[in-house]
Amino acid sequence: MTQEDARFPKDFVFGAATAAYQCEGETRTHGKGKVAWDDYLDEKGLFSADPASDFYHRYPEDLRLCQEYGINGIRVSIAWSRIFPNGDDPVPNSEGVAFYHRLFAECRSRGVEPYVTLHHFDSPDALYREGDFLNQHAIDAFERYARFCFAEYPEVTHWFTFNEIWAVVSNMYIEGTWPRGQRYRLDLAFQAMHNMMVAHARAVLAFEELGHPGSIGVVHALSTKYPDDPAAAGDVEAARIDDVLNNQFLLEATFDGRYSEETLDCANRLAALAGGRLEFLPEDLEQLAAAAPHNDCLGINYYQSNFLKAYDGPNDCHHNSTGEKGTERHALQGIGEYVARPEIPRTDWDWMIYPQGLYDLVMRICRQWPHYKELYVTENGMASKDRLEEGAVHDEERIHYIREHLRWALKAIAEGAHLRGYFVWSLMDVFSWNNGYNKRYGLFYVDFDTQERIPKDSARWYAKVAQERFLDT
Numbered sequence: 071m072t073q074e075d076a077r078f079p080k081d082f083v084f085g086a087a088t089a090a091y092q093c094e095g096e097t098r099t100h101g102k103g104k105v106a107w108d109d110y111l112d113e114k115g116l117f118s119a120d121p122a123s124d125f126y127h128r129y130p131e132d133l134r135l136c137q138e139y140g141i142n143g144i145r146v147s148i149a150w151s152r153i154f155p156n157g158d159d160p161v162p163n164s165e166g167v168a169f170y171h172r173l174f175a176e177c178r179s180r181g182v183e184p185y186v187t188l189h190h191f192d193s194p195d196a197l198y199r200e201g202d203f204l205n206q207h208a209i210d211a212f213e214r215y216a217r218f219c220f221a222e223y224p225e226v227t228h229w230f231t232f233n234e235i236w237a238v239v240s241n242m243y244i245e246g247t248w249p250r251g252q253r254y255r256l257d258l259a260f261q262a263m264h265n266m267m268v269a270h271a272r273a274v275l276a277f278e279e280l281g282h283p284g285s286i287g288v289v290h291a292l293s294t295k296y297p298d299d300p301a302a303a304g305d306v307e308a309a310r311i312d313d314v315l316n317n318q319f320l321l322e323a324t325f326d327g328r329y330s331e332e333t334l335d336c337a338n339r340l341a342a343l344a345g346g347r348l349e350f351l352p353e354d355l356e357q358l359a360a361a362a363p364h365n366d367c368l369g370i371n372y373y374q375s376n377f378l379k380a381y382d383g384p385n386d387c388h389h390n391s392t393g394e395k396g397t398e399r400h401a402l403q404g405i406g407e408y409v410a411r412p413e414i415p416r417t418d419w420d421w422m423i424y425p426q427g428l429y430d431l432v433m434r435i436c437r438q439w440p441h442y443k444e445l446y447v448t449e450n451g452m453a454s455k456d457r458l459e460e461g462a463v464h465d466e467e468r469i470h471y472i473r474e475h476l477r478w479a480l481k482a483i484a485e486g487a488h489l490r491g492y493f494v495w496s497l498m499d500v501f502s503w504n505n506g507y508n509k510r511y512g513l514f515y516v517d518f519d520t521q522e523r524i525p526k527d528s529a530r531w532y533a534k535v536a537q538e539r540f541l542d543t
C-alpha cells in the first residue's frame with residue numbers, strides 16, 4: 071500500500087457504535103416499557119442489562135471521551151419502548167422523548183455526529199408477544215414510531231431503520247438463542263426478514279414524504295460466503311444458498327425492491343423444507359419497490375466470513391456463547407456446513423477473522439448494485455476477554471483486527487467504493503446479548519462495578535489514526 075493509499079478521504083467518519091439496550095441501563099424505569107429481553111434474561115438468571123454501561127446517566131462522559139479521542143460519529147439507537155412503552159401507545163412517554171433530545175444535544179455540543187437506529191434488537195414486549203414482525207401490527211406500529219421520531223428529532227440527520235435483520239431472525243428462528251428460541255424455522259426467518267424490510271420500506275417512504283433533510287438507510291449484518299473447495303460443485307452451491315439466506319435476499323429487498331427468481335426459488339425451497347410457506351403480499355412488494363430508490367445509504371456490520379462445505383445431514387447448530395473456542399457448530403439441512411480453516415484465526419467465540427471478506431463484500435455491492443449511493447461500515451470489531459492490568463488494557467489483537475479491516479476498506483475506497491465512514495463496535499464495553507459481560511469489544515474498558523471508563527490501547531491507537539487520517543502499517 072502506497073502512502074497515498076493509506077490516507078482516508080477528508081470527510082471520512084471515524085465512528086464508534088453503541089445500542090440502547092446494551093448500554094443505557096434504566097431498562098424498566100423512567101416510563102420505559104418492557105422488551106422481550108427483560109423477562110428472558112430474568113428467567114435465565116444469567117445476566118441483567120441493568121445498569122449495563124449506565125449510558126442513560128453517563129452519556130456526557132462517553133461523548134467527552136469521543137471528542138477527546140477524535141471519534142466524530144457515534145451510532146446510538148432509540149429504545150422504541152422508551153418512547154412508546156407498548157410499542158403503539160396513543161401518547162408518547164415524555165421522559166423518554168426528552169432523554170434523546172438531551173443525548174443528541176450533547177452529541178452536537180461535542181462535535182460528534184449521531185447516527186441513529188430506530189430498532190436495535192429491542193421490539194417492545196407487547197408487540198413481541200403478538201408475534202413481533204410476523205404480525206402486521208408490528209409493521210404498522212413501526213411506521214408510526216418512525217414518523218414520530220422523524221418529526222420529533224429534526225436535530226438528527228442520519229437515520230437507520232433496523233439493525234441486523236439477519237441477526238434478529240437467525241437468533242430467533244434458526245439458532246434459537248434469543249427470546250422466542252425457535253430452531254431451524256427457515257420459513258419464519260424468511261417471512262420475518264421480508265416483513266421487516268416492508269416496515270423499513272414504509273419508514274423510508276414516510277421519511278421521503280415528510281421531506282426530512284438528511285439520509286436514511288438500513289444496517290445489514292453481512293458475511294462473505296466462500297466455498298471451502300472452489301472446485302467442488304457442492305461447496306459452491308452451499309456458499310450460494312447460504313449467501314441468499316444471509317445477504318442476497320436482504321440486499322435485493324433493499325436495492326432492487328424485489329426478489330429475483332433465483333432468490334425466490336431458494337427461499338421457497340428452504341421454507342418448504344422447514345414445513346412452511348412464504349407469503350409476500352402484492353401491496354407490500356409495491357412498497358418495497360417504491361422505497362428502493364430512496365435508500366440513501368447502507369450500513370454494513372461486518373465481523374466475519376464463512377467457508378462452506380456441502381452437507382446432507384440434519385440441522386445441527388451449536389452456538390458458542392461462552393467464549394470456549396472450538397465449540398461452535400453450524401450445519402443446516404438444504405444449505406451446507408461451516409468449516410473452520412486452520413490458517414484463518416478465530417476469536418474465542420469462533421468468529422473467523424477475515425478482513426478481506428469486508429473488501430469482497432463492498433466490491434460485490436458496487437458491482438451488483440451500481441446505483442447504491444453511500445456505504446458505511448456501521449460495525450466492525452473484535453471481542454476478547456480483556457483484562458485490566460495495572461490500570462491499562464493492552465489490546466494489541468484488537469488494534470491488529472481494526473487495522474487490517476481498515477486497510478481493506480481503504481483498498482475498496484481506492485477502487486471507487488463510496489465508503490463514507492467506519493464505526494468500531496463498540497465505543498465502550500457494553501452488555502452482550504448472549505454473553506453478558508465477559509465478551510468485551512470496547513475502545514474504552516468499563517469497570518462494571520464502578521462504571522469507570524479506562525481507555526484501552528486501541529482507543530489511543532484509533533485516536534491517532536483519526537487525527538492523522540492515515541493508517542500506519
Ligand code: NOJ
Nearest residue numbers: 089233234371495502503
Ligand atoms: C452486532 C450487533 O449489532 C451488536 O448488538 C452486537 O453486540 C455485536 N454485533 C457483537 O455481537
